Amino acid sequence: MAEILSPDETGLSRAARLLSEGQLVSFPTETVYGLGGHARDSHAVAAIYAAKGRPAFNPLIVHVPDLAAAERIAVFSDAARDLARRFWPGPLTLVLPLRPEAGISDLVTAGLDTVALRVPAHPVAQGLLRAFGGPVAAPSANPSGKISPTRACHVVEGLGGRIAGIVDGGPCSVGVESTILSLDPPMVLRPGGLASEDLEAALGQKLPTGGDAAKPNAPGQLLSHYAPGAPVRLMVRAPDPDEVWIGFGACPGAALNLSASGDTTEAAVHLFSALRAADRIATERGARGIAVAPVPETGLGRAINDRLRRAAAPRPAE
Structure with missing residues (x-):
């Protein structure tokens, strides 16, 4: 079973060491618990897909501690940078052009030339990202298509025997995954923890909701997802x-x-x-x-x- 880690310096140091060894660690964000792996290590990213039973064509979100780290991975337009400054840290994921030199595994982007980036607000997530010192690919820490976890015990139930560690940071405060936004053109790819009305106010325009369940360009677009056992x-x-x-x-x-x-x-x-x-x-x-x-x-x-x-x-x- 996964090692349960405390959300203090000792626990976060252990979690960061596991990530650096290519192992998987679940950690809390303000939205849901994520299943983290080194975003530049294809073996670690492949292990995320294997642990979740996730289709390999479904991209992953890369978590970083701040805008400066995000700009080393993706190309930011003025509009993207303004949104990041307004809503990061927080439950907003931006889909942006990937910098080829960023070293992000092709498995993270599902072979696309864009990358989904987020700066989480949860202090435990921030502590882990800074202790690790690199980008962390982290979908929700649940078997693919099943209900997302908002407590460490949910992660134990779904993935406890498949991953190395779980940082127990208590219940998540938002409870649904991040809102995913692309900007070319502006479109909500997945509604989430940041209300679309707030984004529309920031951009000064109405936002359509889009995405292709057959060929996802961001997480959370599969038609059947978040499903309990009962209909x-x-x-x-x-x-x-x-x-x-x-x-x-x-x-x-x-x-x-x-x-x-x-x-x-x-x-x-x-x-x-x-x-x-x-x-x-x-x-x-x-x-x-x-x-x-x-x-x-x-x-x-x-x-x-x-x-x-x-x-x-x-x-x-x-």
Whole structure:
């Protein structure tokens, strides 16, 4: 099983040493727990794909401690630099032209000439990146297509026997993955922990949402993703008797509620934990599936609904 590491200097030093040896370490960010490997070590990156059972055509996000480190890896336009200064550290990933001399493994970019970059805000992630001193490729620390982890125990459940270490930094504060933005032209490739409205205000324009599930150019674009074991049905105001109901707002009788007050920020924090809990309840009850109440498409509701639609999508053949 993975070594559980404390989020202090000793634990982060051990985690950095494991990364330098080409091993995999999970660590908390403000969004979800990431599964980190040395982004310049193709053997380490291949191990990420193997541990997750992840399709090799799905790119990975590279985590760095600051804008200066990011500019050594990608070419920044003035617009990209302005966004980075405004929203980094934080839950924004930028897809930018890769510098050929950056030494990033082709497996990280899935052979594309762009790279997805993020500066996380979590102090443990920052501490690890600075202790390691290099770029860390880190998708969410869960088996591919399954529910993302927001606590160290979730990582243990999904990947504990496949990776070297897990830095336990407590629960994640945002609870959904980062928003992914490309800039040529400006487009949201994945809604996430930074509301699209904030990006639109910064750029002074409306942003379309795009991406190709068949040929992803950023993480989180596969049609079926974030899925529990039980089938998921959406926009349900009156569940069937043999469904586990996840509510939002006033939903008397719901087994779980993302936010009884109807707050999408609170709902984002609870989303993946609620899906995990509903899946356990469905198994215990022998329920047919999971039903989820409607969530508005505003603020972080866009990211929540994106994850829910992918959780409810038809599953790929095993």
